[in-house]
Amino acid sequence: MLDSFARFPLQGLGTPAPVMPPRRLVVTGFYRYVRNPMYVAVTALIAGQGLLFGNVTVLAYGAIVWAGFFLFVVAWGEPVLGEQFGDEYKRYRANVRRWIPRITPWRG
Template identity: 65%
Template sequence: MSKITAILGSALFFLVAPAMLAGVIPWSVTHWEFRPPFLALEATRLAGLALIIAGVPGLLDSFARFALQGLGTPAPIAPPRNLVVSGLYRYVRNPIYVAVVAVILGQAVLFADWHLLGYGALIWLFFQVFVVAYEEPMLRQNFGAEYESYCANVPRWLPRLTRAPSDRFDAG
């Protein structure tokens, strides 16, 4: 896949998946209207805002890396040719999923919406099942020892505080 095709494919998939999951659906639940804050503390809204601010750039960066370095898209129908291990991928194996859940949960906390909090938990559960049952086996099949080494050095969900120790995972 050419870089242009990968960029266009990633942009299209961004609109179909993360923008719907973390934008349109949360808006349809909350209409972005503020309710009384969780725990009656306005400061909780700052935590929600922080999750959104952390999630959106991470999501955009990860999508860009799929296109520019992976020469593919995050969509299962047009996967990358190269294993993406730079940027946030040095700290966590699934930064797109982590970012989507962070944005959803951030909105739940910002707008103090329990339904959205439950939706975020269900989305994370779906991602967990998808990653373990489909994505990781496919990556092992496609990238073999390179992916095994990556898994040994980078956690699935909770970002490590330092880069992966291998030089292979320190590029970019």
């Protein structure tokens, strides 16, 4: 997660926050495997804790968090990236899945 977060200022010349979005599309590191590695990491951490401790409440919380991420990405994130980066994002989106990582890195 930290690697994915650090790529925004280093390669994207911005942040993941809408107030200072990246100027370049970030498609390196874990972004070569999955389009939303930070959201996948957070959801996996929560689900892992729920499984490790056998806590259904934590698993339910993880499902709610993932649903929030899903709605945010589909309703706001992807449309904004599509407008901002056009064909570059379209090509990336066609080759890298939203939630389930690829086996091999995308070399776009």
